[in-house]
Amino acid sequence: MKYLYYSLALFILSSFITPNDDADYEKEIKEWHKNRIESLKKENGWLNLAGLFWLEEGRNSFGADIENKIIFPTGKSGNFLGEFILSNGEVFIEAKKGAEIYHENEKVEKLKIFPSEKPILLKHHTLRWFVIKRGNKYAIRLRDLDSPFLKEFHGIETFQIDKKWKLKAKFEPTVGKKIAILDVTGQTSQQDSPGKLIFTVAGKEYALDALAEGDELFIIFGDITNKKETYGAGRFVYAAKPDADGFTSLDFNKAYNPPCAFTPYATCPLPPKQNLLPIAISAGEKNYGNH
Known part of the structure; x- marks a missing residue:
């Protein structure tokens, strides 16, 4: 009889504690993964990356035209937007007149964009970009808020x-x-x-x-x-x-x-x-x- 009571107690404990613990844990992991998916799809996520362009010392023209050193996506950019200037570890942008490049809703003409106290994000239509440094190299990281990578993600x-x-x-x-x-x-x-x-x-x-x-x-x-x-x-x-x-x-x-x-x-x-x-x-x- 004691063995029967002991077995019954174990059954009750396993029924009410272990499954609930497992269910709570599974819920935690699913919630974590859901948040992970949402973070990938955000504006600062990884799915909208559209380009990585390493800068050369001096002037680097950019835009959609193939004559530029840095070629932005066709149909997403003006043909000639301006130049990135890399000089002794500093990066500047000089925009062409009418290029419609913005920083914090202010139209950009000439601006130092690296280094800075906080990353400087520049905007042109659906494109966004900023400077990254890897070792002793500098690059423009480009995002497209209408990226096909984002659309195709399931x-x-x-x-x-x-x-x-x-x-x-x-x-x-x-x-x-x-x-x-x-x-x-x-x-x-x-x-x-x-x-x-x-x-x-x-x-x-x-x-x-x-x-x-x-x-x-x-x-x-x-x-x-x-x-x-x-x-x-x-x-x-x-x-x-x-x-x-x-x-x-x-x-x-x-x-x-x-x-x-x-x-x-x-x-x-x-x-x-x-x-x-x-x-x-x-x-x-x-x-x-x-x-």
């Missing part, structure tokens, strides 16, 4: 949500350590790594070097699903900074594709070789398109 397939991929990870500090991060443009930067996350999958221990980003840890990783079920150049995932005991949660159900999975105009970092896991992480976002 979401991202994911693996089935499985709580087993929410892993407890031990944070091992590596004060002063820098790791080499190569990006898709071929440039390498040395970035601070505050520590590594050590975790266990199927009884085996693995580690990932983390980067610091604001109040979180940022991890660029690869695994053996890459080029098959997931994006070929790896994925990203965030983790909270460790608690007082040195532990955090590494949730691969929130692993997501880098911007380069959606557009050829991004400059994504690649996983460092020590972050290439010899296992399949069957969680998070799957590949998008044919990348």
Whole structure:
């Protein structure tokens, strides 16, 4: 009889606690993914990128005409809009008369656009652009609010949500350590790594070097699903900074594709070789398109 009561108690607990916990967790992941999709579609998201143009020292003419050094999309831009001037690490814009280029609703004639206290966004019809710096190179990043990438986007397939991929990870500090991060443009930067996350999958221990980003840890990783079920150049995932005991949660159900999975105009970092896991992480976002 005692065994019957004990079994009944376990049944009641499993009925009212575990399923609810699992349902709440699934709801959390679905909400996270929904927000992720919405962020991609925003004006400052990755789906509307329309060009990445590296500047040469001196004058760089731009517009839709093929005679320009920088050719903006046909039908979206005036033929000759003006020039970008790169001089000793500073970038200026000189607009042609009647070019209809605006900054904060003010028509632009000549303006220093880099460096600046905050990014300067310029507008022309549905186009938006600003300057980015990668290493010692400067580029114009162009957006089109009417981009075909945005129109063709219909979401991202994911693996089935499985709580087993929410892993407890031990944070091992590596004060002063820098790791080499190569990006898709071929440039390498040395970035601070505050520590590594050590975790266990199927009884085996693995580690990932983390980067610091604001109040979180940022991890660029690869695994053996890459080029098959997931994006070929790896994925990203965030983790909270460790608690007082040195532990955090590494949730691969929130692993997501880098911007380069959606557009050829991004400059994504690649996983460092020590972050290439010899296992399949069957969680998070799957590949998008044919990348």
